[in-house]
Amino acid sequence: MTSGPDGAAAARGAPPPSTPTSDAVLERLTRLHPKIIDLSLGRVERLLERLGHPERRLPPVIHVAGTNGKGSLLAFLRAMLEAGGRRVQAYTSPHLVRFHERIRLAGGLIDEAALIALLERCEEANGPEPITFFEVTTAAAFLAFAEEAEGKEGAGGKEGADILLLETGLGGRLDATNVLDKPLLTAITPIGLDHQQYLGDTLAAIAGEKAGILKPGVPCVVGPQPDEALAVIETAAERVGAPLHRHGQDWRFAPGPEGFQFEDANGVRRCPQPNLPGPHQVANAALAVACARRLEGFDLGDDAIDRGVRSADWPGRLQRLTRGPLAEDLPPGWELWLDGGHNPDAGAALAETLKTWHDGPLHLIYGMLNTKGAEGFLGPLAPLAKDLKAVAIPGEKASLSAEDAAARATRAGLDATPAAAVADALQAILRSAEAPGRILICGSLYLAGQVLRDNG
Structure with a gap:
């Protein structure tokens, strides 16, 4: 935390x-x-x-x-x-x-x-x-x-x-x-x-x-x-x-x-x-x-x-989402995951798990507060993800804009583009994907809370 x-x-x-x-x-x-x-x-x-x-x-x-x-x-x-x-x-x-x-x-x-x-x-x-x-x-x-x-x-x-x-x-x-x-x-x-x-x-x-x-x-x-x-x-x-x-x-x-x-x-x-x-x-x-x-x-x-x-149960920590509008929009074969980690050590720990996900491409959706180091968090994830969609965290004054978040993700080595909201980011991933995979929403506990409120 x-x-x-x-x-x-x-x-x-x-x-x-x-x-x-x-x-x-x-x-x-x-x-x-x-x-x-x-x-x-x-x-x-x-x-x-x-x-x-x-x-x-x-x-x-x-x-x-x-x-x-x-x-x-x-x-x-x-x-x-x-x-x-x-x-x-x-x-x-x-x-x-x-x-x-x-x-x-x-x-x-x-x-x-x-x-x-x-x-x-x-x-x-x-x-x-x-x-x-x-x-x-x-x-x-x-x-x-x-x-x-x-x-x-x-x-x-x-x-x-x-x-x-x-x-x-x-x-x-x-x-x-x-x-x-x-x-x-x-x-x-x-x-x-x-x-x-x-x-x-x-x-x-x-x-x-x-x-x-x-x-x-x-x-x-x-x-x-x-x-x-x-x-x-x-x-x-x-x-x-x-x-x-x-x-x-x-x-x-x-x-x-x-x-x-x-x-x-x-x-x-x-x-x-x-x-x-x-x-x-x-x-x-x-x-x-x-x-x-x-x-x-x-x-x-x-x-x-x-x-x-x-x-033990602790929501928002590498949690698979199986209900709600976002999960229900997924075609067969896709998985949707959520994690609230937001600092370099959390990114490194998350990467250790993602390294074991070999059965399909990984797509990231992320948003982050401007008080956090996006490049430090995303750096360990960059070699593991096919692409990334960046979003602003709704209702958070300290959130990075989608454009700024995408720029920081690009500097971390990711193929990143901004999106208007998490739902838009998910649809953009599905439209461009060639095969089913996993989508991970990450970067902030506040973003995780927004997603859980709407989809948990």
């Missing part, structure tokens, strides 16, 4: 207008601060104090930072914990179709009435003072999680919750989620170049921001990292006194034809093939196994871990 919150996308994919709606409250909240992203803890700490410190009343928390794979890691962990009979909450961003996806209570996604009530409580407590969209909605999420954990009916029922999976929005050190004194466990997924305008231009600088979630005495499970990033994480861990459980040293995995082999201090075991496709998802599943085996007090057995690996 990638994936700082975006106030401009707050109301995307919402239910039809009614009075009141969460969309109306969300839209008001975007006006409380002129900057969409302004990394700081002061504003959210002020609001949480006014709300009675819900962040101090949460169930045990796994706090996750990193550049790629955060959402997939949480999906695997949630599936494992639920397979073990645990009631699991999760906080992720951004959403794909509806804002409600960001706040998953133990009983399911937060409902409309509860979301409106929580947002209005936060709005009233904050008053007119500046606060970013992500900060105020994170405070609302903490209220929802704390009140469900305490068994309050309005937040999700009386059964409570056993654990909260908490994903950073951007960075870590100054991320609005980083207000917890002592989570149960932290995890850092692979670090790469992304959001350089906020986190720094080097892997070391970005790793320093991500390592800001480390806490004294709290174990941190570290996924595969570039040497430069790992060195920074190790230094930060030593400084704060956080025990590390590092890939390549304390745990490791090896992919196989029917799954992967996992090894740590407790021994070696075979794990099944993950439900999510792609070699990078094997790495994400292995990191989830490493986390699950370090969870004190939860005693997840091998059966629950394996069932979680086999059942």
Whole structure:
């Protein structure tokens, strides 16, 4: 994920207008601060104090930072914990179709009435003072999680919750989620170049921001990292006194034809093939196994871990579309796929899967925000694709135009032309194709959300 919150996308994919709606409250909240992203803890700490410190009343928390794979890691962990009979909450961003996806209570996604009530409580407590969209909605999420954990009916029922999976929005050190004194466990997924305008231009600088979630005495499970990033994480861990459980040293995995082999201090075991496709998802599943085996007090057995690996679901990550107008327009023999990756490492990981698609030509449809490096993302895909159609992302002010996106794809080595919309791009591919193949829509989670809303 990638994936700082975006106030401009707050109301995307919402239910039809009614009075009141969460969309109306969300839209008001975007006006409380002129900057969409302004990394700081002061504003959210002020609001949480006014709300009675819900962040101090949460169930045990796994706090996750990193550049790629955060959402997939949480999906695997949630599936494992639920397979073990645990009631699991999760906080992720951004959403794909509806804002409600960001706040998953133990009983399911937060409902409309509860979301409106929580947002209005936060709005009233904050008053007119500046606060970013992500900060105020994170405070609302903490209220929802704390009140469900305490068994309050309005937040999700009386059964409570056993654990909260908490994903950073951007960075870590100054991320609005980083207000917890002592989570149960932290995890850092692979670090790469992304959001350089906020986190720094080097892997070391970005790793320093991500390592800001480390806490004294709290174990941190570290996924595969570039040497430069790992060195920074190790230094930060030593400084704060956080025990590390590092890939390549304390745990490791090896992919196989029917799954992967996992090894740590407790021994070696075979794990099944993950439900999510792609070699990078094997790495994400292995990191989830490493986390699950370090969870004190939860005693997840091998059966629950394996069932979680086999059942995890995370939309918009190399997802095949089989329904909706776009899929229904495909002639026999064609496949339509969707992926929300958007940085160079995501492009490289995606390419590893695409290299195994040998049974027909690959056509790309892509759109991207102007804050991302299109050439870095598309470079690994260029040798694998026959052609590319570039589109603007509907409703996103920060989207590249179709013409600019096509020019950048051409510089990356692709046969690229602009198209007015995804449906037009698909039809242009079908008209010019000589044989059935696969069409992959990619380049942005915001584009993926648009496509899923219309075709998921």
